[in-house]
Amino acid sequence: QVQLVESGGGVVQPGGSLRLSCAASGFTFSSYGMHWVRQAPGKGLEWVAFIRYDGSNKYYADSVKGRFTISRDNSKNTLYLQMNSLRAEDTAVYYCAKDVGYYDILTGSTKYYFDYWGQGTLVTVSS
Amino acid sequence: DIQMTQSPSSLSASVGDRVTITCRASQGISNYLAWFQQKPGKAPKSLIYAASSLQSGVPSKFSGSGSGTDFTLTISSLQPEDFATYYCQQYNSYPRTFGGGTKVEIK
Numbered sequence: 101q102v103q104l105v106e107s108g109g110g111v112v113q114p115g116g117s118l119r120l121s122c123a124a125s126g127f128t129f130s131s132y133g134m135h136w137v138r139q140a141p142g143k144g145l146e147w148v149a150f151i152r153y154d155g156s157n158k159y160y161a162d163s164v165k166g167r168f169t170i171s172r173d174n175s176k177n178t179l180y181l182q183m184n185s186l187r188a189e190d191t192a193v194y195y196c197a198k199d200v201g202y203y204d205i206l207t208g209s210t211k212y213y214f215d216y217w218g219q220g221t222l223v224t225v226s227s
Numbered sequence: 228d229i230q231m232t233q234s235p236s237s238l239s240a241s242v243g244d245r246v247t248i249t250c251r252a253s254q255g256i257s258n259y260l261a262w263f264q265q266k267p268g269k270a271p272k273s274l275i276y277a278a279s280s281l282q283s284g285v286p287s288k289f290s291g292s293g294s295g296t297d298f299t300l301t302i303s304s305l306q307p308e309d310f311a312t313y314y315c316q317q318y319n320s321y322p323r324t325f326g327g328g329t330k331v332e333i334k
Contacts, residue, residue: 195271214273
């Protein structure tokens, strides 16, 4: 069965750095795009970043662009999020999520949505 | 960016009730809309994609409809395990954006 296990969260001071990991199993990791999504305490979900299955394409939310870097190691079945210049507003539970594609007959293209999520890891930015 | 607006933000319902949640996109997204369920302290769970297609393993009491800018999630007969927060998300374009969530509480 698909498993996504995040790790690397913790308490960090403003301006500091942290690297999150997401260990994947139960599917062919190298064939799927992956995302990071976060949720501030008591708030809704915010998409953070995406990386294509082969790492060739990456997208970021404006709120993290230039500070966060998404990457992956397909040989280790692991997704990463390097977070630099952390701010108090980055405090959140960070989830990794797996993409899955389906054929859209209306457009003749493949569309992708989230099918599985990890359990999340808490990042607290505080002095 | 495409803004997603859910309504209501919360609702109270009884076991057995039929519940409908609405999600509106700020511009047309065809049917590229997903719904997720999140219980307190847990990760979100995928329910529906392509506006109306059930994710594998999701019971048929959940249904979705809509296209363009207006979408709905319906739970046909609310059960105790359905009390949770529900989010819509568009995957038409980046950044992928979520609605603010609808918390379904016990009346």
